[in-house]
Amino acid sequence: MINAATTPIRKIIHQSHHSYLCTLLMCAAVLASNIALGHGTAQTPAGPNDRTIDFPDTKEYKTLVVDLHTHSVFSDGHVWPKIRVDEALKDGLDGLAITEHLEYQPHRADLLNPDRNRAYIEAASAAEGSTLMVIRGSEITREAPAGHINAIFIEDANKLLKVKNPPTDKSDVLGYYTAANQWPSQNAVQAAHNQGAFIFWNHPDWTRQAPDGIARINDFHAQNAKNGILNGIEIANGDYYSEEAFAIALEYDLAIIGVSDVHDLIDWDYKPHEGGHRPVTLVLAKDKSIAALKEGLFAKRTVVWTRNTLMGRAPDLIPILQASLSTSKLTYRPDTSVAIVTLSNNSDMNMQLRYTGAHSLLLGPDRITVPEHGEYELHVKPGKVVDTLDLPFVVENALTAPGQNPSIVLSSQR
Ligand SMILES: [Zn+2]
Ligand SMILES: [Zn+2]
Missing domain, CATH: 3.20.20.140 (Metal-dependent hydrolases)
Known part of the structure; x- marks a missing residue:
């Protein structure tokens, strides 16, 4: 790892046309000034960074x-x-x-x-x-x-x-x-x-x-x-x-x-x-x-x-869940009335959802996980082709009070 103190020294060694002794003296001077300046500013993390904690902004905040x-x-x-x-x-x-x-x-x-x-x-x-x-x-x-x-x-x-x-x-x-x-x-x-x-x-x-x-x-x-x-x-x-x-x-x-x-x-x-x-x-x-x-x-x-659990009062927690989860356009399996909706999760939390809708699912069970920054394809049986589908879920790894999971409704249109 390169730290703040070594970078300028390296630059001098590579660029200097002075004598070896002179380079050494300059190095000593740079080192001294670095010490005098304190501990340096923090480094920006190098390379791909997949550990960033990431939750979307809400509509309001x-x-x-x-x-x-x-x-x-x-x-x-x-x-x-x-x-x-x-x-x-x-x-x-x-x-x-x-x-x-x-x-x-x-x-x-x-x-x-x-x-x-x-x-x-x-x-x-x-x-x-x-x-x-x-x-x-x-x-x-x-x-x-x-x-x-x-x-x-x-x-x-x-x-x-x-x-x-x-x-x-x-x-x-x-x-x-x-x-x-x-x-x-x-x-x-x-x-x-x-x-x-x-x-x-x-x-x-x-x-x-x-x-x-x-x-x-x-x-x-x-x-x-x-x-x-x-x-x-x-x-x-x-x-x-x-x-x-x-x-x-x-x-x-x-x-x-x-x-x-x-x-x-x-x-x-x-x-x-x-x-x-x-x-x-x-x-x-x-x-x-x-x-x-x-x-x-x-x-x-x-x-x-x-x-991997979100906890807060409903007026604060639910807008974060709503900003995190979204639905695709409503489509149907070819020649059927089985609806397909892709759920997307825009947050860092693996969303553990329990589907509570009136129409049953083709692909079970009703407990699903929409992975962090990932998707889940839901196949629902409304019985006929409809233009709008409301999908109610309980978010099982979120709490609005001890032991109380919030419910949200995601909507998908054709
Ligand atoms: Zn402490
Ligand atoms: Zn303490």
């Missing part, structure tokens, strides 16, 4: 694909922020937030810069000139009942943390965490809210804080939701999916959020080259900008895509 919860070495992740940006570009994301734990920094002893905005600054500079929008955020990290809370679109991460008497030994990670936890969680959340942050409750079903794996609302989050301070809740985090969190989102009128919460590599955790994908949030936005993304999130126009 742009469908932005975002991951609002990730980590780097600035808290307990294991990669530099630029790698998060590279992965996001490979996945074709529109938006990325690196949300470091404020109170928990296992690599503290190795971090010289105390500025908690560093991960954002590094990622934003790596994403410069690319299609990726980097959003400034942090993870407020407490024990239950507050648990972990992400605040994004913040202005300054340093103001969300107050640590009295931190341990002098920088390797005392737990001591620092304990000292940082003395500042009341409500103060931290209020400080983020004062910066205009969009705030969401992370992994409320995390078994370390909810040993039965059941997300339950508590006074802390219920009050903040009621007061407009808590704006969203993760229903999908990594491999976790919480039905209870989905129900809480609907009951407390919170945005539905799905995230990777990646600490290592997306490639290792989700195997995109084998057809896997990270959980993402689809935000229905008026345009592709940070302001429109923020507006869409506060308006709760979100749909989660996790493990």
Whole structure:
């Protein structure tokens, strides 16, 4: 792989007519300037890219694909922020937030810069000139009942943390965490809210804080939701999916959020080259900008895509399904009244449909899969030649509420 630092050096070696020593000196100068400039911008993925997460825009909105919860070495992740940006570009994301734990920094002893905005600054500079929008955020990290809370679109991460008497030994990670936890969680959340942050409750079903794996609302989050301070809740985090969190989102009128919460590599955790994908949030936005993304999130126009399943409120989810699926012209098998309609899927999700129409199918069964960016040919028996055929389906890998699959009707004309 060619990285930003080697390209100019190579150019000089090939083009220079100076002496060997001179070339060496120039190389050293270029190398020095590259080091001084920092870590370089992220690379555009090379070659064919079939891992891009792709959902069509709806009639009314742009469908932005975002991951609002990730980590780097600035808290307990294991990669530099630029790698998060590279992965996001490979996945074709529109938006990325690196949300470091404020109170928990296992690599503290190795971090010289105390500025908690560093991960954002590094990622934003790596994403410069690319299609990726980097959003400034942090993870407020407490024990239950507050648990972990992400605040994004913040202005300054340093103001969300107050640590009295931190341990002098920088390797005392737990001591620092304990000292940082003395500042009341409500103060931290209020400080983020004062910066205009969009705030969401992370992994409320995390078994370390909810040993039965059941997300339950508590006074802390219920009050903040009621007061407009808590704006969203993760229903999908990594491999976790919480039905209870989905129900809480609907009951407390919170945005539905799905995230990777990646600490290592997306490639290792989700195997995109084998057809896997990270959980993402689809935000229905008026345009592709940070302001429109923020507006869409506060308006709760979100749909989660996790493990090849779409979840969201019907008014947000159904337009995405309708934009994804289309029908061909209605034709007939020669000399019969058996109708042929080709269903096309314009999205990244393998659509698992159950046909519920009155007319039966010639080619069974009634459960079909329209593959991602693919087609399925349906043969229907209306009994006579008709000019219009309405085809009702239940989308079995989509949910508008826990256990509730949406229905859509696709129409085909002669
Ligand atoms: Zn967390
Ligand atoms: Zn996290």
